[in-house]
Amino acid sequence: MFDITSYEEANSVQHAIDLLAANPQAQLIAGGTDVIIRLREGKVSDANLISIHDLDELKGVSIKTDGTIVIKPVTTFTSLAEHPIIKQHLPFLGEAVSTVGGPQTRHVGTIGGNVCNGATSADSASTLFALNARLCITGPSGIRTSTIQDFYKGPGKVALTHGEILTAILISPKDYLGFSGHYIKYTLRNAMDIAMLGCSVTVKLGIDHSVADFRLAFGVAAPTPMRCLRTEAAVKGHHFSEDLVERVGELAVSEVNPRTSWRASKEYRLQLVGELSKRAFRKAMSKTGGKGV
Amino acid sequence: MKTKKIQFSLNDKNVSVEVDVRESLLDVLRQKFHLTGTKKGCGVGECGACTVIMNGETVDTCIFLATWADGKVIHTIEGQTIDGQLSAVQQAMLDEGAVQCGFCTPGFVMSITSMLESGKEYTREEIKKELSGNMCRCTGYQNIVKAAEKVLQSGILP
Ligand SMILES: Cc1cc2nc3c(=O)[nH]c(=O)nc-3n(C[C@H](O)[C@H](O)[C@H](O)COP(=O)(O)OP(=O)(O)OC[C@H]3O[C@@H](n4cnc5c(N)ncnc54)[C@H](O)[C@@H]3O)c2cc1C
Ligand code: FES
Numbered sequence A: 001m002f003d004i005t006s007y008e009e010a011n012s013v014q015h016a017i018d019l020l021a022a023n024p025q026a027q028l029i030a031g032g033t034d035v036i037i038r039l040r041e042g043k044v045s046d047a048n049l050i051s052i053h054d055l056d057e058l059k060g061v062s063i064k065t066d067g068t069i070v071i072k073p074v075t076t077f078t079s080l081a082e083h084p085i086i087k088q089h090l091p092f093l094g095e096a097v098s099t100v101g102g103p104q105t106r107h108v109g110t111i112g113g114n115v116c117n118g119a120t121s122a123d124s125a126s127t128l129f130a131l132n133a134r135l136c137i138t139g140p141s142g143i144r145t146s147t148i149q150d151f152y153k154g155p156g157k158v159a160l161t162h163g164e165i166l167t168a169i170l171i172s173p174k175d176y177l178g179f180s181g182h183y184i185k186y187t188l189r190n191a192m193d194i195a196m197l198g199c200s201v202t203v204k205l206g207i208d209h210s211v212a213d214f215r216l217a218f219g220v221a222a223p224t225p226m227r228c229l230r231t232e233a234a235v236k237g238h239h240f241s242e243d244l245v246e247r248v249g250e251l252a253v254s255e256v257n258p259r260t261s262w263r264a265s266k267e268y269r270l271q272l273v274g275e276l277s278k279r280a281f282r283k284a285m286s287k288t289g290g291k292g293v
Numbered sequence B: 001m002k003t004k005k006i007q008f009s010l011n012d013k014n015v016s017v018e019v020d021v022r023e024s025l026l027d028v029l030r031q032k033f034h035l036t037g038t039k040k041g042c043g044v045g046e047c048g049a050c051t052v053i054m055n056g057e058t059v060d061t062c063i064f065l066a067t068w069a070d071g072k073v074i075h076t077i078e079g080q081t082i083d084g085q086l087s088a089v090q091q092a093m094l095d096e097g098a099v100q101c102g103f104c105t106p107g108f109v110m111s112i113t114s115m116l117e118s119g120k121e122y123t124r125e126e127i128k129k130e131l132s133g134n135m136c137r138c139t140g141y142q143n144i145v146k147a148a149e150k151v152l153q154s155g156i157l158p
C-alpha cells in the first residue's frame, strides 16, 4: 500500500481549494504518474492527497471567441494529442506530448501535472514556452494569470502557493495562427526515457516568405525550460537559408547553460543544442510548406 | 484508514468492492478478485506487466489508485479466454512462439488487444511504438512484434 495518510476527492475546483486550505500538508494528485512514483520510491511519505483525477471541470480543450485556445490541466497526453483543436492548430504540441513515456503513461499522465511538476525535462514544457503559454491559476483569493516563464522557478519549483491550482493553459491566436512547429526529444533510448535534451521551434512565414516569426525553446539546457531570445531576434525578418540555419546553431549554444548529469555531460548537451536547434528549425520550416526550404 | 465502496465493470460483469484508498488497482485485482494474471513487475509504471484495458485505453494498474476505478469499464487478461477459447491475440502469440517465461505476456496481450480494438492500421514501426510501454526479458521482442503484426493484419476482432 502507498504511504498515504489522508485522501480526499474534490468534487469541484472550489472544493479542491477549500480542502487544500484546510490542510497545510495536502497536495494535489491528478494522474498520479509523478506523485505515486515518488511515494513508491520513498521520496515522499505520509502523503496527504487531494484528488482532482475525476474532475471533469478540469478536462478538455476549447477555443474562446477571441481565438484563445484553452487547455484544461487534467487532460491526459493521449486525449490532448487526439483532440481535433490540437490536431488542427497545434499538431506540434500533440507530437511533443506523444513522446512522453509509453502509451500507458500517456493515457493517465496529464499536461497540468507535467507543468506543475516543474521538471526542466517535461516534454510539454519547451513547446509551451515557444507558444508563450499563459497559465490560469485559481486560489483562495481568486484567479490570476502567469506567463509560463514566470511559473518555472527552478528545478522542481513552480510559482504556486499553497491552495492554488492550475486551472487552464491559454494560447493566444497571435502565438499559434499561421505557425508551424517541431519538437525533438533527444534520449538515450528510443522510448520510455526522459529527455537528455528537448528542443522546440515554432516559425511563421511572412508574405514575402521571410521568417516573420521564430521561437526557439529548450528543455534540460538550463535548470528550467528556456527561450533563446537573442537567437530569435537574429533570425526574424531574414529569408530561410542554410546560412541562417548555421547561425541558429551557433547563437543558440551561446545562450544556454546546461549542466552535467549522469545522463549527459555539459559539453555533450552543448553539442546537442547546436545540432538539434538546426534540425528542428529545418523541420519546422518544411512543415510551413514555404519556398526555399 | 479510509475505505471507499466502488463499483465497476470487470470483464463484463458489474462488481462492487470496498477498497482502502491507499491501495493500487493492481493489488485490488490480484488480492480481492484473485485475478493474478495481471502481473506485478516493476511497480513503477515502466514494465507494463500490470496492464489492463480501462474505458478502451491501456493503463498500468500498479500506479493507479484503486478508488479511481469507480464507474470504469475494465478488461483483464482473464476476460480474454472465453469458454476455453483463446482470443485472436492469444492465439497469434502462441502461433508465433512469442512467449517464453510468460511473465510479460498478459501485459502484451492487453496492449495488442487494445490496438486491435481501435480499428486503426499500424506499420511495424507504429506497432513497436505502441508496445514501448511493455518490457520482456526473454523473447527479444521479434516474435511478439510478429504476433502483433499478424493479428492486426488479420483484423479479427478479439
Ligand atoms: C513510466 C513513466 C515514464 C514517464 N516518462 C516521461 C517522459 O518521457 N516525459 C515527461 O515529461 N514525463 C514523463 N513522466 C512523468 C509524468 O508522467 C509526467 O510528468 C506527467 O505529466 C505528470 O502528470 P500527472 O497528472 O500524472 O501528475 P501527478 O503525479 O498527479 O502530479 C504531478 C505534480 O503536479 C501537481 N499537480 C498536478 N495537477 C495540478 C494542478 N492542476 N494544479 C496544481 N498542481 C498540480 C501535483 O501536486 C504534483 O506535485 C513519466 C512517468 C512515468 C511513471
Ligand atoms: S508492474 Fe506496473 S508497470 Fe511494471
Ligand code: FES
Binding pocket: B098, B099, B100, B101, B102, B103, B104, B105, B135, B136, B137, B138, B139
Ligand atoms: S517472456 Fe519472459 S519476460 Fe517476456
